[in-house]
Amino acid sequence: VSQGLSAFNLAGPDSRRILSGLTELDCSNDAFTYLDGKRAGVAGVPCLLLRIGFVGELGYELHCPAALAEHLWDAIIEAGTESGIRPFGLEPQRVLRLQKLHILVGQDTDAESNPLEAAMPWIVKLDKEEDFIGRWALEAVKERGEENKLVGFVVADGTVPTEGAAVVDAERPVGRVTSSRFSPKLERTIGMAWVPAALAEDGASITLADDGRRLTAEVQTAPFYDPDQKRLRG
């Protein structure tokens, strides 16, 4: 049904107020909690609403029949005028999600990745009784211990390394940069990289080999922005 649905990401601190003006759904933080999903009309349009926060702010994904997308878009833009609402594209989404260390599957991970090493151990429930696809592989990782980890980093001199640049140790490649951007909000160059588990500690120094250059970066394991999730969950 993908081609039949349009989807919008309404994100930002005013998103709840804007959404509330367009729907009878109770959008309060208690009634519509983070990671919850609801079905409701928005501006009269039947929608599936997901409260998620890929960009790291309070936000909602609205999925609706494509034939009604223009109406919904116009209604949202009009309702958000007082808040200074504006459309935003994929590039700012990439910077914003990187500030939160939200991974892009397929870019920050690959077929060899696993959630334990990709800094998402909370998503793995090895203690549940039911079997699930991948249990054996995850138990094997748990048993052998973490070899590599996906971490955030800040480049000391502000240079934005190429995505795919190598992480080197004694001039030997030991990892790779998966994402990198300059964050105007943080006024720093930030990124994500796979590094040996021994280097996956806050403050650890890593060296990036990028097009003949050597860049020094510092590891950070917590999100660069709103690490306490107050904006996201508030």
Next chain:
Amino acid sequence: MSTGAELEFLSPNTAVTFDGAAPWLRSPIEWMHRDAGAELGERAGWRVVSRYGDAAEEANACRDAVGIADMSFLGKLELQAEAAVVAEIVASLAGGATPAPGRAILHEDVWWCSVTPQRVLALTPPERTAAIRTALDHAGGADGRFASVLELTTAYGSNAVAGPLARETFARVTALDLRPERFEPAAFAPVSVARTPGMVLREEGHRFVHLFGAGYAAYVWTAFIDAAESLGGRAVGIDALGAADA
């Protein structure tokens, strides 16, 4: 069991007036029609292309060559279940007729198109989409059956290709054999058209319906208009389609 209620948000006809504004249902390529000077009318909540300008020219194209019309407003409801269950449900809603691969059943303005023995696509006039969906939901959930009903109205784009050169137009974009003796009225085929997955229904005479992924609507429209214009055909509004049947 039916999944209808859980996926009701897929149904565009469940939109309601809000704050005094009634949502219009729009074709995925309405912007192309507007750019082409289309006059837009209304049908069951949909904005539809009535004509682009000279109605007589469009009728002539359908009568003498080929006309391509955007029919995105057609309802598309997919029923999936075991073959026997599908046959039973379709028979109950289509006057007792039994679906057969390669064929479609017309009953009370609804086309029941057999994609596979386990999968039937109902093509409905927009005025009847909600009622047919409700009927399918009820039939699918009756007697402990296991069936799924999905509203795919906006997932598929749909064009009418009408006129004596409709087959020639299709011949430029698909290998499907549409000769009258091989593709009779009510014939239906899932097939690649313009190198995208699609379905073709021959309604009657020189009139066909082409279904395709809505995401390809602009591409498909461009490919068909290009083919039609090389044959003396053109884009037409729905007002002109009757001429193809005359």
